[in-house]
Amino acid sequence: MNTFKFNRDAYLKRINYVGEKTPTLNTLVAMHHAQLYTIPFENFDIQLGRGIDLAPEAIFEKLVNQRRGGYCFELNGLFLMALKDFGFDARPLLGRVHVTGTPTGRGHQIELVTIEGKQWIADVGFGGDTPRAPIPLELNQPTTHDGQTVRLVNDDRFGIMVQTVKEVDWVNLYSFDLGYVYPADIDYGNHYTATHPSSLFVTARVAALPVKNGVITLFNNTLRIRKGEKEIVQELEAGQPYLDALNNYFGIELNAPYEKLRPLSSVEGN
Numbered sequence: 544m545n546t547f548k549f550n551r552d553a554y555l556k557r558i559n560y561v562g563e564k565t566p567t568l569n570t571l572v573a574m575h576h577a578q579l580y581t582i583p584f585e586n587f588d589i590q591l592g593r594g595i596d597l598a599p600e601a602i603f604e605k606l607v608n609q610r611r612g613g614y615c616f617e618l619n620g621l622f623l624m625a626l627k628d629f630g631f632d633a634r635p636l637l638g639r640v641h642v643t644g645t646p647t648g649r650g651h652q653i654e655l656v657t658i659e660g661k662q663w664i665a666d667v668g669f670g671g672d673t674p675r676a677p678i679p680l681e682l683n684q685p686t687t688h689d690g691q692t693v694r695l696v697n698d699d700r701f702g703i704m705v706q707t708v709k710e711v712d713w714v715n716l717y718s719f720d721l722g723y724v725y726p727a728d729i730d731y732g733n734h735y736t737a738t739h740p741s742s743l744f745v746t747a748r749v750a751a752l753p754v755k756n757g758v759i760t761l762f763n764n765t766l767r768i769r770k771g772e773k774e775i776v777q778e779l780e781a782g783q784p785y786l787d788a789l790n791n792y793f794g795i796e797l798n799a800p801y802e803k804l805r806p807l808s809s810v811e812g813n
């Protein structure tokens with residue numbers, strides 16, 4: 544029998560949140576911002592061969608108590624727990640990722656939140672392009688937050704598409720529909736994403752953390768720090784310097800030696 548109880552105080556301390564706690568739009572926006580800018584997107588447990596456990600107590604232990612990050616199923620899983628604890632009407636949705644031009648299976652978790660009859664899409668787990676604020680469930684209505692513009696458009700094949708502006712063009716991020724999602728659906732998506740040889744999270748080391756008007760990202764050895772129009776690119780050295788960068792830029796403390804990570808020669812296919 545599952546006896547896990549969400550620890551609100553520990554969660555709020557983890558995301559440095561001291562705002563309202565009633566289930567209003569202002570609270571949703573503030574919580575979204577607090578978690579997104581505090582808990583990093585990262586896949587290093589997969590790269591360490593540990594796998595991803597989506598039991599609520601495992602997510603909470605890793606992201607809150609151990610102060611680690613995670614990917615969409617963990618980050619949005621934690622956020623959904625928090626929303627429900629605050630009294631929000633919220634449920635998970637699953638989406639297909641479109642960033643390469645070829646749609647994936649339903650391997651991305653987001654949240655549908657209903658407040659006073661109006662619906663919002665909340666997502667705190669899409670890496671460097673994660674929406675900076677909840678998106679109203681309205682088609683063709685661009686919204687801009689912290690330098691990022693997003694919109695929802697109808698797609699005859701995939702349901703609703705989330706798009707963002709890259710330079711001057713709209714590009715697809717992911718699509719979703721409003722169908723009910725069961726825990727088993729999430730388990731299926733998580734298993735594929737965390738274990739399949741062709742999954743990005745198996746083949747590469749990734750991390751991302753938004754900063755004001757920018758984002759810090761890591762792809763294998765390449766660290767990018769973008770703020771406004773400026774970008775700094777750095778190639779990280781293997782070993783302890785790599786682990787130090789994870790801690791310094793993302794707050795990720797692996798508690799494992801560098802040698803336990805999948806070798807880059809194998810994850811990059813060399």
